[in-house]
Amino acid sequence: MKTVSVSKAHGGVQGVYQHSSSVCACxxxxxxxxxxxxxxxxxxVLWFLSGLTCxxxxxxxxxxxxxxxxxxxxxxxxxxxxPRGEVDDVPDNWRIxxxxxxxxxxxxxxxxxxxxMYSYLIDELPALVETYFPAxxxxxAIMGHSMGxxxxxxxxLKNPGRFKSCSAFAPIVEPSTAEWSKPALxxxxxxxxxxxxxxxxxxxxxxxxxxxxxxxDQGASDQFLDEGxxxxxxxxxxxxxxxxxxxxxxxxxxxxxxxxxTFMDDHLRWHANRLxxxxxxxxxxxxxxxxxxxx
Amino acid sequence: MKTVSVSKAHGGVQGVYQHSSSVCACxxxxxxxxxxxxxxxxxxVLWFLSGLTCxxxxxxxxxxxxxxxxxxxxxxxxxxxxPRGEVDDVPDNWRIxxxxxxxxxxxxxxxxxxxxMYSYLIDELPALVETYFPAxxxxxAIMGHSMGxxxxxxxxLKNPGRFKSCSAFAPIVEPSTAEWSKPALxxxxxxxxxxxxxxxxxxxxxxxxxxxxxxxDQGASDQFLDEGxxxxxxxxxxxxxxxxxxxxxxxxxxxxxxxxxTFMDDHLRWHANRLxxxxxxxxxxxxxxxxxxxx
Numbered sequence: 001m002k003t004v005s006v007s008k009a010h011g012g013v014q015g016v017y018q019h020s021s022s023v024c025a026c027x028x029x030x031x032x033x034x035x036x037x038x039x040x041x042x043x044x045v046l047w048f049l050s051g052l053t054c055x056x057x058x059x060x061x062x063x064x065x066x067x068x069x070x071x072x073x074x075x076x077x078x079x080x081x082x083p084r085g086e087v088d089d090v091p092d093n094w095r096i097x098x099x100x101x102x103x104x105x106x107x108x109x110x111x112x113x114x115x116x117m118y119s120y121l122i123d124e125l126p127a128l129v130e131t132y133f134p135a136x137x138x139x140x141a142i143m144g145h146s147m148g149x150x151x152x153x154x155x156x157l158k159n160p161g162r163f164k165s166c167s168a169f170a171p172i173v174e175p176s177t178a179e180w181s182k183p184a185l186x187x188x189x190x191x192x193x194x195x196x197x198x199x200x201x202x203x204x205x206x207x208x209x210x211x212x213x214x215x216x217d218q219g220a221s222d223q224f225l226d227e228g229x230x231x232x233x234x235x236x237x238x239x240x241x242x243x244x245x246x247x248x249x250x251x252x253x254x255x256x257x258x259x260x261x262t263f264m265d266d267h268l269r270w271h272a273n274r275l276x277x278x279x280x281x282x283x284x285x286x287x288x289x290x291x292x293x294x295x
Numbered sequence: 296m297k298t299v300s301v302s303k304a305h306g307g308v309q310g311v312y313q314h315s316s317s318v319c320a321c322x323x324x325x326x327x328x329x330x331x332x333x334x335x336x337x338x339x340v341l342w343f344l345s346g347l348t349c350x351x352x353x354x355x356x357x358x359x360x361x362x363x364x365x366x367x368x369x370x371x372x373x374x375x376x377x378p379r380g381e382v383d384d385v386p387d388n389w390r391i392x393x394x395x396x397x398x399x400x401x402x403x404x405x406x407x408x409x410x411x412m413y414s415y416l417i418d419e420l421p422a423l424v425e426t427y428f429p430a431x432x433x434x435x436a437i438m439g440h441s442m443g444x445x446x447x448x449x450x451x452l453k454n455p456g457r458f459k460s461c462s463a464f465a466p467i468v469e470p471s472t473a474e475w476s477k478p479a480l481x482x483x484x485x486x487x488x489x490x491x492x493x494x495x496x497x498x499x500x501x502x503x504x505x506x507x508x509x510x511x512d513q514g515a516s517d518q519f520l521d522e523g524x525x526x527x528x529x530x531x532x533x534x535x536x537x538x539x540x541x542x543x544x545x546x547x548x549x550x551x552x553x554x555x556x557t558f559m560d561d562h563l564r565w566h567a568n569r570l571x572x573x574x575x576x577x578x579x580x581x582x583x584x585x586x587x588x589x590x
Contacts, residue, residue: 008547010553067556258303261359261361262303
């Protein structure tokens with residue numbers, strides 16, 4: 001692993017790192033913020049998965065997470081959104097290829113060679129984080145924005161034992177039916193739409209996957225609300241499944257980092273609360289709803 | 296004036312605007328954050344002047360000022376650092392030309408046609424802000440980073456009646472003797488170095504200019520500390536002139552926005568405190584030192 005840059009911020013260290021990924025078969029870059037408390041003890045890890053067109057740098061520059069992460073003592077890991085470099089791409093379509101990995105393991109040529117963001121984030125990158133950073137891997141949380149909100153929710157649903165909590169900003173909750181994600185899924189996973197359900201948050205809940213609870217913030221003036229996001233679909237599924245979901249609609253907010261940064265503190269506190277709970281998931285879920293009402 | 300973008304953030308509005316500048320003879324872009332309190336009353340104006348290579352966008356993206364500005368009720372104006380577009384430039388030198396206006400009015404051809412950032416920021420842009428935004432122009436403060444710290448301090452010293460307070464992150468305090476500013480000043484102002492003193496904070500204080508007090512934060516690991524910044528030169532001049540200066544050296548911090556964003560809250564609170572004081576400058580100065588000790 002190569003250090004690209006390190007810089008002191010809010011008492012901690014914001015770093016950018018590069019490594020040769022065997023899963024994605026290319027060089028990958030990611031950002032890690034280590035809070036000051038790591039000097040004395042391993043810290044919980046919060047993953048932030050970014051949206052379409054983003055790299056690790058967007059939330060690092062504009063997410064405004066460091067002040068609160070330093071206060072709470074959270075390590076924040078910000079991965080890239082796709083393989084990079086000399087990999088197959090659809091350069092004239094920002095919703096397919098580089099910057100649009102959709103957090104799946106592609107099964108179709110030529111994308112199956114590199115587009116394996118699911119395994120990269122579940123297997124390869126956590127091992128690196130555990131090796132090189134003062135991380136308490138028994139306490140992990142995950143969040144994301146837009147395509148990254150989709151990624152965070154499916155990873156939580158498919159790995160409920162790993163993540164203590166999950167939240168999202170303006171997530172894509174049903175990628176298998178959203179016009180802006182279908183073209184990528186058909187190229188990555190093939191024409192059989194049944195296979196897309198494996199990476200579809202709403203379908204996963206309908207199919208029996210469970211997670212203690214979710215927090216979703218959504219801008220009411222988000223230009224992609226009706227086209228690609230439609231959080232009410234996931235809200236309905238969670239309601240039917242008995243999964244507590246707090247969906248907050250925010251008047252006037254759009255899809256940008258101005259929206260994310262406004263509510264970032266809320267999300268970090270929400271996760272920190274759950275990461276430090278030693279009780280079971282059920283207890284956590286019950287306690288959390290009261291907490292959400294006060295954040 | 297044309298609106299480039301507006302986006303809700305922290306309850307206020309972050310906008311980007313463009314206008315045809317008569318002073319700089321080109322199209323100029325600037326950013327304004329309007330806090331939620333502007334809905335009920337005009338708000339004080341805090342100017343943030345950016346450093347070399349920056350546009351209005353750097354601090355807008357990475358400065359992390361909106362949360363606290365919204366809490367305090369401050370309008371934050373972030374101008375560009377030079378004229379733009381089809382203007383004379385020295386493209387192979389990032390310390391001269393575009394992105395390196397140094398907040399002076401150039402007197403030498405060809406730069407004198409466009410490089411007039413001093414008059415632009417003292418005359419033209421304030422008039423626009425007063426016309427188009429809910430601004431209380433009787434309460435203005437100014438701050439900046441690096442080259443913009445230089446700009447903020449000279450503007451405060453030359454216009455003590457306009458600005459209630461002035462602070463800087465890692466400012467260039469003696470541009471007339473710093474190797475990285477001398478080439479630009481010689482091209483903008485000519486070979487007579489005596490004329491450079493008109494825009495040199497340390498010389499201005501030595502020449503009798505006064506301001507109630509200054510707050511300067513400086514990273515101790517700043518790579519430019521000895522080459523271009525040297526805040527102790529200004530500290531000495533202020534000490535001899537009896538101007539209260541709080542210079543805080545911060546271990547481990549560099550020259551980047553990670554440093555700026557870490558201490559941004561402190562600066563905004565410091566300015567807000569002075570902008571709402573109704574007493575004289577002397578009273579403000581006396582009160583401020585106690586406050587600085589507690590921020």
